[in-house]
Amino acid sequence: MAEEYPSQFGISLFELRELMEVRGQEGLEKVQENGGIQEICRKLNSSPITGLGGSKSELDVRRQVFGANVIPPKPPKTFLMLMWEAIQDVTLIILQVAALVSLILWLVTKYSSSDDHGSEEEDEEHGWIDSVAILVSVVVVVLVTAFNDYTKERQFRGLQSRIEGEHNFSVIRGGEVLQIPVSEIVVGDICQIKYGDLLPADGILIQSNDLKIDESSLTGESDHVKKSEVSDPMVLSGTHVMEGSGKMVVTAVGINSQSGIIFALLGAAAEEEAKPKEKKKDKEARIAMKKADEERGMGGGRQVISNSHAAVRDGRPPPIPEEPEPVREKVDKNQDKSVLQAKLTKLAIQIGYAGTAIAVLTVVVMFVRFSITTYGIKKEVFHVKHARSFVNFIITGITVLVVAVPEGLPLAVTLSLAYSVKKMMKDNNLVRHLDACETMGNATAICSDKTGTLTTNRMTVVQSHICGVQYKYSPKHTELPPQVAELICHSISVNSAYTSRTLPPENPGELPKQVGNKTECALLGFIQNIGKDYMEIRERITEESFTRVYTFNSERKSMSTVIPRPGGGFRLFTKGASEMIMKKCGYMFGKDGKLERFTKEMQDRLVSEVIEPMACDGLRTISVAYRDFVPHKTEENEVQVDGEPNWDDENNIVKELTCLCVVGIEDPVRPEVPDAIKKCQRAGITVRMVTGDNINTARSIAYKCGIVKPGDEFLILEGKEFNQRIRDANGVVQQYLIDKVWPRLRVLARSSPQDKYTLVKGIIDSKVSENREVVAVTGDGTNDGPALKKADVGFAMGIAGTDVAKEASDIILTDDNFSSIVKAVLWGRNVYDSIAKFLQFQLTVNVVAVIVAFTGACVVSMSPLKAVQMLWVNLIMDTLASLALATELPTPDLLLRKPYGRTKPLISRTMMKNILGQAIYQLTVIFCLLFIGAGIMDIDEGTMMVEPSAHMTMIFNTFVMMTLFNEINARKIHGQRNVFKGIFTNPIFYVIWVLTAGSQVVIVQYGGLAFSTAPLSVEQWMWCLVFGVGALIWGQVVTTVPTRKLPKLLSWGRGHPEQFTEGVTIGEDYDPDADKRRSAGQILWIRGLTRLQTQLRVIRAFKSTLEDMEEKRSVHSLHSLHSLRSSRSHPGLRPMSDISYIDEDPTKTPSPAEGQKSGGNQFRGTMGREDHRNVRWTNSEIRPATQSSLSPHRHISRTLIQELPKLVHETSI
Known part of the structure; x- marks a missing residue:
């Protein structure tokens, strides 16, 4: 083409x-x-x-x-592809093979023997039903699994489209x-x-x-x-x-x-x-x-x-990438684990071991009993029909394993996170990494920016100091000396980004719309209020005419623009933080516009009488100044130059300025922020303000927000004093010194990105408290990247944030509002609770079903619950219960308790009390029905009958009813008595509950031979419902047992997360072959016999999707190539003393000398998140030696040719 x-x-x-x-x-x-x-x-x-x-x-x-x-x-996987993946589950394959063998043996038995009579004849007539029912059940499981995966993939594709649409240029x-x-x-x-x-x-x-x-x-x-x-x-x-x-x-x-x-x-x-x-x-x-x-x-x-x-010339596009998995840097995987997922995976494996042991024991007991009875007591010889019995024993054992192993756990995690992510989008939280949602539930500290996060970012000049006069309003240009008014208007109009502008209000009565940098918009609004049109000035002085621009960065804390003067020479306009500009001023305009020498005494007086009072009122102070370079000097403040000055000598260019004015900019606190901070403090979360603003401004805003209160003995420090306190005599940061500062620190003003990073790292690495602090950080500038990556959860500003900050973050705040962070905490805690609810419910079912199956096999040579019935129970407790319990909405009560902490048990004593209490009740009821129920109910004993009986049907139905009513109990995990509270706020729960109950009625009354059920009478149904409702009543009895008196051994998952991540591979670095290398038996009976691997792959795919959304959207990212190089770089940190930070000044940029000072090491922000607590740096030693002799593209191509085999090998593994 x-x-x-x-x-x-x-x-x-x-x-x-x-x-x-x-x-x-x-x-x-x-x-x-x-x-x-x-x-x-x-x-x-x-x-x-x-x-x-x-x-x-x-x-x-x-x-x-x-x-x-x-x-x-x-292209997304089709429904058929997802079905094919679901059917690869070894459990389902064994069930299908066993069912087919049983069906073949039934056919052989039926047509090779005609001597059997009576019950055996009836058995052979209907023997095929069990096999077909199992095959149908497998099909249902596969369809449900595929449908879930299909729905989730579509949901995350939609999320990806949303993120792609959010990125504009x-x-x-x-x-x-x-x-x-x-x-x-x-x-x-x-x-x-x-x-x-x-x-x-x-x-x-x-x-x-x-x-x-x-x-x-x-x-x-x-x-x-x-x-x-x-x-x-x-x-x-x-x-x-x-x-x-x-x-x-x-x-x-x-x-x-x-x-x-x-x-x-x-x-x-x-x-x-x-x-x-x-x-x-x-x-x-x-x-x-x-x-x-x-x-x-x-x-x-x-x-x-x-x-x-x-390829392009022939009309064919070049190959589209198959989303190759980046080569990950080999880091300590224990550091990468999601705490919740690590604990859940270990729990699933431990339950898998126990379930495998019980399943094997069940099969062995049934084999031995049948062999002793048939060949020892009855003296029969082997017959084909005996082989059918053996196959049925294996089916029963495999079904016990299916019920025992909680393959619904990863599904519940995925559903809960997916549901939370979707809802969080409505709360202005765009989640880029799934585990960030979970981590926020454990947050104990939030380090927040000020401007735009705690404040409205709607800036207005409310005070000004011009020509020695203090104005509490915007003076008209007629009130000012003409020369000074003209200089102020030109300086602000030209020395601002031309993308910053104020637009007329969209509707009458509204405020003008601010576009671009809000500080510059406030200054431009000030020009309009003076009575001048900044656009007219910009049309006369275009960007193309600029001689030099010294863009704003955190070291300069100012911005300067040089333009040609109409009469020859050049004029320098400067604006920036008042303290910085004052130090560079040599002149100022006094009353009536008279030029005066700006002495040290005048500077101190201006700071104490003008700048500090403005800052104490919560205003940001900006100074505006200028300097003229002329061929022939006529005024005292002019500099005579021959030709063009050396613009690279910035220190000699930006000095001896003439101060034009000092303005105070108001940025009001968001009205909802004080209440949000109160909620955080009540929830055990410490809020710290980290800003680049003046300490007096920061203190004033902190008081208004409620971060500090009068009388509090907390620290409010400037970055300079902070560094003095945490560094030793050699200037090295010491952890023990940080530990003396951070617990009481609430405000860090005039901070640089290094200060922010050092504070976050110091809090995370501290061992002062028993539980490690979980830190969330907000950031909007490019230099915030290290702190955002180091934090457990990094929040980037969706409105004011740069692309670099967004890439380094885990969550993007689409409204830049602190209250949205509180909502993220709420949803994070809700994820924990949702998983805990599902665990409490499922483990109860597991314990009861496995014990019933095993006891029945040992005592009556058969499981009271048939294979098809247990598959139905498994469907209830895995897929349907996951949907019902993992989609509970958060309640305000979640913010009334302290963070769980990283060492909190996964299963608390209260949960274990509920699990064991309900298991005791349900086992008592089922065993009573099994052994004495037939006599009490006056029905035929079902243990010796081939045909479905009311006796065994009642056991099955009662078990399901108790399970369903216990699902309501499982909604509360903290000992609350009112288990119905909020039940109608979650339509998914009650719809699934009603549908499950309705399906159970249909199965019992009309399932017949397929489900081994016999229709029950109204009286028998009433007994089943009584036992089911009894689970609710018994739940109230269990709640009265004081939890504190129970031994701590009843909880599971207590201790540091590292104890649970050893040997457990999960998340992005999950390697399915790792288990094969450790033990073939483990992969067969743990990973193979469950859908854990499939579900974990789904989680990993969705996490990868979220992390790669910005990579795949347009062409911005090169994760794969970047990872090739990152994998060879050292994680060590370079000195960051050259990087400064200001919270929200006009145009944030790093120092021009940053590259030289860093010794060749710079933070690389393009990579997606690799590790919550490991910041990626590029080391100069990886610089290609031959670059100078190669064109960049050829160099890239050669690098690719060298690295591709390694990448492909890693990806294929």
Whole structure:
């Protein structure tokens, strides 16, 4: 298609892809060969100023010719594929084989013997029914399992689509700046790029300001690469903007971009490895493609890429990746485990061992009894019908195992998490990692930003200090000296991101709409209130005319812009944190606009009389200043220069400024935040504020929020003092010193990202409390990445957060609101409770069913519960009970108790009391019915009858009724007496309960031979219901038993999570073959005889889906390639002293010197979450030695060729 491009484009897809293969000087030369950036835009029918027209037909043509900005995801599994997976369960296979053998033996017996009479004749007549019923039951189990998996996969695909739709990017179309989904970006679009962006496509820079890009995801190089239209204009998808801003024209999207090509290569390699039978055919195709490429003169070093080109040129897209599993860094897997899942897996395995032992014992006892009775006492010889009996014993044993092993546990976890994730989206929590939902239930500390999280992020200038006069309102420009008013308006209008603007209110009576950085919007609103139009100034002074921009970063804490002066020379505008700007000022305007020397005494007076009072009122103070560089000095504050100053010498440029004004910006506390913080404190969660703002501002907001109260003996520190307290004489952070600070610390002001990271790490690593602290952290800036990754749960801001912060997070707050974090805590605790409810219910059924089956086999040579009946019970307690109990809504009571803690028992003493109490009641009833029930009820003894009897049917029906009513008991796990409270808030529960009860009636009355049931009379039904309701009454009796007097041995799962993760593989690093290496018997009888493996694979797939959502959406991520390099990097941390942090100042960017100071080590934020507590860093030693001699694309290709076999091998394992 690329060579058949329509005539309206002057450049082909192939030419664009070749253009993007090079960088640096080579890339600049390539651009010049094509006539320069303006000519490339012209060939793409795009304007660098107004962008594309944006009509639907034009965009459709561009997608047809150059491709769409998506990488098609792997097609979802069909329902038949999911059925095939479900039927692979070894348990079901054994049941089917046993049922078929039994059916064949029945046929052999029926047609080889005609001597049998009486009951045996009837037995042979209906002997096929049991076998067919088991086969039908297996089909039902497979259908239900497949349906559950199908539904869950569709649900998570929908969640993925939601996340894809949430990610927008700024483009210029029709002269207007629009925010569009990244999937709608096309070749020729003019994109505005800024600090924190994850680039969605390949492009060439048109204009840039102090732009630095992190390309480690492509090259492995940790140093930030300086980009500009005059030195290195090539920017690639999947890379991060670490500093500055600019504009680019999009030249490649989707599978044609550099990251798209790599995805295609990885996918093709994985597919080739997975399908060895097709290797020969693929090899022949590659040889043919190679010959074709050689004929076109494209052999050699670009061969791998050429294949992709050839595919496109022939009208066929290159191979779509099969979502290859990234090569994980080999870290301590115990650190990666979800606490709940680790405990559940160990519990399932232990129950599996016990269930296996009982099942084998049941089969052995039935074999021995039958053999003694038949061959010892009756002296019979072996007959084919005896083989049928042996097969039926095996069926009974396998069925006991099916009931005993809780394969519904992983399903319950998945359902509970999936349900919670779906509901949390409505509560403005977009969950990216499933286990984050669970972890929030254990949170004991929250380190929160201030602006936008605790406050409204609706900023307004409410005070100002201009020319020595303090204003409590916005003065009109006529009240100010004309020269000063003009300078203030120009400084704020020009020295702000042009993407920041205020729009008229959408409806009458509403406030103006703020777009972009909220601090800058407040300043622009101040200009409007003065009576000036900032847009008029911006139209006269365009971004293209800027001489130099010193973008905001956490080290500068200011932003500066240099523009040419109309009369010659240059003018520097600066704004930033008042304390920083004041130190750089040498002049200021006094009363009536008179220029004065700004002495140290005047500075101290301004701080004490103006800045500090504003801060104590909770206002953020921003100072605005300027400096003139002129050919001929006429004013005292001007600097005479010959020619152009050295703009790289920032320290000498940004000094001796003239202060224009100081403004106080109000950002009110969100009205719902004080109540949310009270809930956290009542729930045993400590809230700390970590902000970059002035300590007085932070203290004021902390009091208003309720984080601290008057009289509290808590610490409120600045970052500088915090570091002094936690470092020894050599400047090294010491844990014992941190332990003296963090328990009382409530506010950390003027903090840097390093301070934030150090605090989070210190709290997590502390051994001060018995249970390790579980820390949640909020962040919105690129430099917040380390803290977000180190935290147990990282929250990124959905509105104010950068793409880098979002990628490093576990949950995205779509409304940037602290109260949404409280809702996440609520749902996290609800997950624990939902699983506990299901455990309490299922273990009761397990204990009763297994003991009844085993006792019946030992005493009466048969199980009172037939195989089909136990399969029905298994369906009730696994799938249906999972749906019913795992979807309970959270209640406010969840926030009235302390966090569970990581060492809390999985099964508490209260739960064990309920399990054992109900088991005793149910076993007593069933054994009474089994041994003396026939006499009491005046019905025939059913143990000796072949045909279904009312006696055995009553036992089965009573067991199911007690199970159903105990399901209501199981809704409460903390000893509450009112088990019906809130039952109608969960329609799923009562609908499933009613349907199950109705199905039981149908099975009993009309199941007949298929379910081995006989219709019961009304009186018999009443007895069954009485015994069932008795479970509710008995539950009240059990509740009266004081839990505290029970021995702690009755609880299970107490202790540190590491005790449960040893030898248990779960989550993303789950390896099904690990069990085979340990023990073939274990995998056969534990993993094989349950659907645990299948369900865990489902959990892993869904976790992977959530983690890879942003990877698959457009072309932004290179997890696979990045992981190849991460697997060789060291987890050690570099010194972070060069990184600072401010909570929410205009445009956050790292220091320009950051790369040099770090010694070549930079945090790489592109990777998805690998470990809750291990931050990934790139070590300089992995830098390829031959990079200088390779073009970037060739280097990437060579790296891929070297690493692909390893990746494919790891993936296949």
